[in-house]
Amino acid sequence: MSWSITGAAARRTGRASRRAAAAVVAVTAAAVGLSVLTGGTALAGKGTDGASTPVVTRAALDPSLVAGRGASVDFVEQEAENAVTNGAVIGPDRTAYTLPAEASGRMAVKLTPRQYVEFTLPSAANAITVRYSIPDAPNGGGITAPLDVTVNGRNRSTMTLTSQYAWLYNQYPFSNDPKAGLLHPDWWITECSCVPSATTPAPTITKPFRPNHFYDEQRLLLGTKYRAGDKVRLTVPVGSRAAWTVIDLLDTQLVGLPHVDVSAANVLAFGADPFGRRDSAAAFEKAIAFAKRKQVKVYIPPGRYRVNRHIIVDDVTIVGAGNWYTIIKGRQVDLDTPAPDGSVHTGVGFYGRDAADGGSTNVHLSGFAIEGDVRERIDTDQVNGVGGAMSDSTIDGLYIRHTKVGMWFDGPMSNLRITNNVIVDQIADGLNFHTGVTDSVVSNNFIRNSGDDGLAMWSDKTADAGNTFDHNTVQTPVLANGIAIYGGRDNTVSNNLIADPIREGSAIQVGSRFGAEAFTGYLRITDNTTVRAGTYELNWDIGLGAIWFYALEKDIDADIQVTGDHFLDNTYNAIMLVSDWPVKDLYSITNVRFKDVKVDGTGTSVVSARAAGSASFENVDARNVGAVGVNNCGSFNFTAAGSEFSLTDLGGNDGGGTTGPWLAPWELPNTITCDDRPPVVTPPAPSAW
Known part of the structure; x- marks a missing residue:
């Protein structure tokens, strides 16, 4: 279906779209087959008999205690401590700088190689999100480690977990270096009840000092629809580089087919690369300029697009195939000289014009994911998922992770509607x-x-x-x-x-x-x-x-x-x-x-x-x-x-x-x-x- 529809879109956008048609076929097929989107192998198979009763929670509570409050989401939460495991339950503990304290419900399950945690699906699902923690590298910077996913004992996929976006240390605004000395020796330190720089002899501060931000999460499309009662097992394989893997929770959901917009300006027609081998920022900007002239939307079909700088949006509608399918990912880029706003880096993000330049209006963003590469907190950096000033605009159905701030708006601006988004794993x-943001609504969003x-x-x-x-x-x-x-x-x-x-x-x-x-x-x-x-x-x-x-x-x-x-x-x-x-x-x-x-x-x-x-x-x-x-x-x-x-x-x-x-x-x-x-x-x- 997707390739014939894209052919119709090609006729609307001219010769460049016709040249892109073959790429559309390839990327749409790849999206359905998961090789582009998940980085793992997911094979279909039959379920097994036998079931245990799944414990479904919201914020680790019985859902009846929070009925009518919070976001209505299309996924179901299960806490690892309520699942079947041969690992060790950690917590409860609310003491900061500990793994249980940062877990949902202040409990989680710690696994070593060969150990598992197994969840029973409470409803049909074809996608999972795993919230986890693995150790940092000895000198900081993170490691990667595998996690095997099986359904009913078969259909193995392997997720590659990372701690590259976790593990901060020290005092605000924190460090990635576990061996760093105090960032502010002239600040009061609770641990020694003193100001170190004013104390003789200077106190010994245990390193790493105040480790925090332990968790990250990762999504996986399973490749087939599984039934309620089927069992999803997460296992740490032998030979994992991670000495331990903590599983906090599993979200499961049934993801629909990719959304297709046949009347929009397709970014592939302007040279966007859905496989992420080259930067697609310029192609996005060409599609936006064309769409504004023709008064049509911009459509970003399934794929994993590399964008390493801000895309400026004004008076434009940009829609993706859904945030599980259209992923816009960028690395953090060092600037040769600091920007006027003090930024020393840039990265992926959709930004309205600066309020001092009049801001942007009539911007509508929906149905895609933004994945950044932010691993340190630099408050002067504009490396947010969405930013700038946007009036009379809407943002709906995005998934944003690994940016500094998911959405940061500098007004004055008014009448912005932000709905149904998921924002996770932010540095700030x-x-x-x-x-000066006025008359605006943030509704039905999930932030973790x-x-x-x-x-x-x-x-x-x-x-x-x-x-x-x-x-x-x-x-x-x-x-x-x-x-x-x-x-x-x-x-x-x-x-x-x-x-x-x-x-x-x-x-x-x-x-x-x-x-x-x-x-x-x-x-x-x-x-x-x-x-x-x-x-x-x-x-x-x-x-x-x-x-x-x-x-x-x-x-x-x-x-x-x-x-x-x-x-x-x-x-x-x-x-x-x-x-x-x-x-x-x-x-x-x-x-x-x-x-x-x-x-x-x-x-x-x-x-x-x-x-x-x-x-x-x-x-x-x-x-x-x-x-x-x-x-x-x-x-x-x-x-x-x-x-x-x-x-x-x-x-x-x-x-x-x-x-x-x-x-x-x-x-x-x-x-x-x-x-x-x-x-x-x-x-x-x-x-x-």
Whole structure:
């Protein structure tokens, strides 16, 4: 079907398309046969009898606990610790810089050669995604290692795993060198409780120092449709270069046929190479120019295209055959001289024009994958999957991995719709609305293993306003937060699922920091679910909240309502309101309203207040609370009049823990109940309310 349709496209685009027809036949056939797309061999065969009951989860939870929240995705998650294995289950552990802590659900399975983990398909599937970790090379830079995939004991494929995009070390912005000394010897180091450069004798820092970002993931088309009950086994073969292989989870799905667009300008007609042997950037640009003149779309058929620089897009629609089939991959390229924006590298990415040049409009990107080659964090580099400024535009159905940030937008810009994308394995953020992004929506996206905030609005210099983050899933951000809102006006965070933030952040942060404009108008945080959040803040040596408000540079005094949210299995606190010590008497957090909230399990308190200000609570139900319900330190002046932070009970606040009701009358309005670092009680697993 694909080659005859492409012939029709060739007639529309002229002689160049006719010359490309043979290549289209070859690449489409190759895509169906998998040799282009997977790098492995997948052979069809019959299933075997016998079945075990698969355990299907969402963010390592019973799906019933998060119904209606997070992204609706076309794959099914199974955690390795719930599968059949002869390996070793590791975890649970939430201690940063450990393999279990960065795993979904804080558990995984560790295999050595000859060991396996076996999953039972809960539904028909022809494709898998494996989230895994293997060791780094002794001097950094990563290794590769095989992983055998069989279905029903047959049909063996071999995936080539890599740690080239994992394993960072040291202090921010991190190093790829496990033997490097401190990047910032003048910074406070928790491990020695000192500033090394000011300490005599200098402390000995264990190397590698603070290893992190252990995991990566890889996809594989299996070549045939398998039935529910069939068994997918992942085995580490004898002779693997990896001393161990950790399997975190398996996603399975049924991928449809490649999408074909017969009326579009086919990039093959302009010289694009679907086998990736030569750079196709110029061919893409020719196709885009032609499509704009003829007012048609650009179509990128199945293939693996090499693109080593930005493709500038404006007033154009670009569609692929589907993100399993159309893969646009590039290596990171050193620039001879730094770019005006400070970049020292370039790489694959689709960018709107700079906002200073008017930005881009009417851009529509869909149905392809972007795979970068970013292995280090350089904050001045523009090596993101999608970037620039795009107004009145849509981005739908992309798969982005191994770039610095999946999508980073520098406004001012407005009316951008970002839907149904998968963003994984980033060095920094998953997505960031930076500087004056307005009236835009990020909905039904799945983000996993970001190296910084999963989703962020950063009102740097100009307020982000009128935006919505809705029905997204964010899992295992290695650093910082699942969703972060830094200033802005009239924004909404709703119906999201955020799980397993690792360190120095949490599920949701409302922060006056990073030079952001003040919060004004309203902020609505509504009907979100967080799980296993409330991390340890390395520099403060305290536990955070699943949601935390941070007044570092300005007061937080907008109309902020937290309504209908569920905070499950909180490592420390469910809710935290804090100001940094040097500014504790300058900035406050006032008039935050919590209503119809459920808290199931806290390692410490329901509310921890470490700032001046106030909040009200109505119908906030809590259970399995590990410490006193309200840990109220205020701004640490311990006045005779009580804490500088007051709590208002609007009724219906029920439940608590071993210390009694979480919001007891004696705590109101501002009793000092300050315990700087209370003992942590491990919460039980969440359950139906």
